[in-house]
Amino acid sequence: MTEKFSQNFEQKEYVENIIESMPINEDLQKRYDEIDWNSFAYEGTRRDDLIPKLLEIADIKDDDKVLDAMCGTSNLLKESTKKYPNCDYFALDFSIGQLKNIPLEINKIQASVIAMPFDDKSFNKIFIRSGLHDLPRKMQRNALWEIQRILKEDGIFILQTFFTTFKNQLYYNNIVNRKDWAAGYYKHPKGLGSEEYPRHFATKEELEKWFDEVGFNYEFIEDFEGVITYLKTKEMHWGQKEWKIYMDSLPENIKKEIQLRSEEGAEYVYNFPGVIYKITKKR
Numbered sequence: 001m002t003e004k005f006s007q008n009f010e011q012k013e014y015v016e017n018i019i020e021s022m023p024i025n026e027d028l029q030k031r032y033d034e035i036d037w038n039s040f041a042y043e044g045t046r047r048d049d050l051i052p053k054l055l056e057i058a059d060i061k062d063d064d065k066v067l068d069a070m071c072g073t074s075n076l077l078k079e080s081t082k083k084y085p086n087c088d089y090f091a092l093d094f095s096i097g098q099l100k101n102i103p104l105e106i107n108k109i110q111a112s113v114i115a116m117p118f119d120d121k122s123f124n125k126i127f128i129r130s131g132l133h134d135l136p137r138k139m140q141r142n143a144l145w146e147i148q149r150i151l152k153e154d155g156i157f158i159l160q161t162f163f164t165t166f167k168n169q170l171y172y173n174n175i176v177n178r179k180d181w182a183a184g185y186y187k188h189p190k191g192l193g194s195e196e197y198p199r200h201f202a203t204k205e206e207l208e209k210w211f212d213e214v215g216f217n218y219e220f221i222e223d224f225e226g227v228i229t230y231l232k233t234k235e236m237h238w239g240q241k242e243w244k245i246y247m248d249s250l251p252e253n254i255k256k257e258i259q260l261r262s263e264e265g266a267e268y269v270y271n272f273p274g275v276i277y278k279i280t281k282k283r
Contacts, residue, residue, distance in 0.1 A: 031183070033097030037072045044227025045130060046072075047160070050276070051079050054127065054158050057221060057278050062086040064124040069093075069113050069147070070131025073101040081105060090123075092116060114142045118150045126151055129160040130226070130274075137200040144214045148281065157216070157279040162226055162272050164201045171254045172201050172272070175247070179230060182243040204275060211279060221276040230268045244268070 074091040164172040258270040
């Protein structure tokens with residue numbers, strides 16, 4: 001692997017970071033192996049209603065080679081194969097539990113998005129939906145470098161992701177990462193807010209800076225909102241009390257901004273801002 005990346009890249013810093021970052025978060029992998037991603041509890045997070053828009057802006061053509069990276073159960077490719085049957089489809093995820101839910105006509109690859117087993121300039125169209133934030137901050141730029149490497153010169157990359165603003169970034173990242181800790185996905189919340197988060201919700205400014213650094217042009221398509229229904233997802237096995245205390249302690253302006261509320265079957269519900277970008281290579 002080291003030799004392969006050394007041959008393909010002049011960005012020495014990138015190669016070193018990728019090698020350093022190779023271990024997969026096994027706790028997070030176990031989480032995705034176990035959850036029912038297609039359940040109603042995650043409907044507001046997936047936002048499958050956006051799939052027709054994503055396929056439209058990707059402008060898929062016959063014989064395109066199409067990748068859904070960090071794909072989960074790849075509802076996007078399931079829809080795309082119906083609309084554009086004459087393409088070569090690939091679904092990549094680190095969770096074998098998610099990949100098992102994908103139809104046989106789609107090629108399935110279990111791998112990390114920061115080190116994908118594809119040749120340079122392999123794909124006409126690449127998608128990442130609601131996945132980039134599942135990586136620590138330093139790995140997100142590495143993932144974008146990998147997308148840049150495997151995207152064809154005239155290819156299109158569609159990114160659907162959640163984001164934060166500078167004023168609420170600390171709170172939004174704490175909410176999600178403390179929830180993960182309470183669900184048992186890593187050992188202790190010590191350092192949250194000062195050390196790197198296991199998952200990182202970037203600002204638009206961060207994302208667009210990374211796009212520029214890795215050699216992408218980007219077009220803002222639209223904002224959207226995700227609806228997060230914690231506790232209905234049944235993820236928290238032992239830390240519910242601690243997480244509830246944190247949620248209740250949030251400043252009132254943050255509670256208002258995220259529209260924190262309760263609904264039947266979900267003790268805490270809130271909204272999370274998202275954004276869609278259409279991305280191409282600089283020429």
